[in-house]
Amino acid sequence: AQKVTQAQTEISVVEKEDVTLDCVYETRDTTYYLFWYKQPPSGELVFLIRRNSFDEQNEISGRYSWNFQKSTSSFNFTITASQVVDSAVYFCALSETNFGNEKLTFGTGTRLTIIP
Amino acid sequence: EPEVTQTPSHQVTQMGQEVILRCVPISNHLYFYWYRQILGQKVEFLVSFYNNEISEKSEIFDDQFSVERPDGSNFTLKIRSTKLEDSAMYFCASRGSGLAVATQYFGPGTRLTVL
Numbered sequence: 217a218q219k220v221t222q223a224q225t226e227i228s229v230v231e232k233e234d235v236t237l238d239c240v241y242e243t244r245d246t247t248y249y250l251f252w253y254k255q256p257p258s259g260e261l262v263f264l265i266r267r268n269s270f271d272e273q274n275e276i277s278g279r280y281s282w283n284f285q286k287s288t289s290s291f292n293f294t295i296t297a298s299q300v301v302d303s304a305v306y307f308c309a310l311s312e313t314n315f316g317n318e319k320l321t322f323g324t325g326t327r328l329t330i331i332p
Numbered sequence: 333e334p335e336v337t338q339t340p341s342h343q344v345t346q347m348g349q350e351v352i353l354r355c356v357p358i359s360n361h362l363y364f365y366w367y368r369q370i371l372g373q374k375v376e377f378l379v380s381f382y383n384n385e386i387s388e389k390s391e392i393f394d395d396q397f398s399v400e401r402p403d404g405s406n407f408t409l410k411i412r413s414t415k416l417e418d419s420a421m422y423f424c425a426s427r428g429s430g431l432a433v434a435t436q437y438f439g440p441g442t443r444l445t446v447l
Contacts, residue, residue: 251435253438258440259440259441259443260438260440261423261438262438263435263437268434307374311434311436318363318380318436319380319388320365320375320377320436321377322374322376324373
């Protein structure tokens with residue numbers, strides 16, 4: 217069975233600091249996808265990034281970067297120069313390739329608070 | 333940009349009543365999902381739907397739940413006899429076909445409150 221662990225329940229940092237959100241996953245599949253979603257106070261789930269299991273290249277998108285390491289089953293997310301608008305709950309999620317399904321298994325989320 | 337929409341945004345109902353939550357997935361998507369998030373907890377998979385039938389359902393999705401795609405645009409979740417513990421945010425999601433489009437896009441959610 218697949219499992220996603222986000223050990224950090226809550227993180228608070230002062231604006232402009234960098235912050236890293238940790239995600240560790242478990243799966244028996246060799247082919248799978250990893251995701252990060254953001255849930256702002258308004259409640260919707262906003263897709264941020266998807267990585268497949270064959271692509272371990274790190275990715276940078278503006279102030280966001282992701283570090284995928286299969287050797288440690290981790291997919292960490294870093295926000296550089298944090299801003300108040302980054303305050304949200306961030307969920308890491310995993311889907312195994314199961315044609316017609318690909319259900320998402322979510323972690324418990326990390327509540328990030330950026331202090332102005 | 334295409335998006336998933338859900339109605340209503342908030343539904344209040346009495347225990348034992350039936351509710352129908354409605355979703356309009358992104359128009360060219362073929363796979364549809366419902367998830368649930370109890371307040372302050374993680375998002376949990378309920379059911380996936382493809383080609384007019386359920387692909388997979390979780391243990392949560394018992395006989396009181398059903399899904400339907402009544403026409404070419406809507407995707408509904410029905411809870412036949414609501415319980416207090418059904419109070420949660422319900423999210424609909426959809427995705428396109430093929431591995432290249434594996435991302436699920438979520439609607440804004442329907443907050444269900446059972447009194």
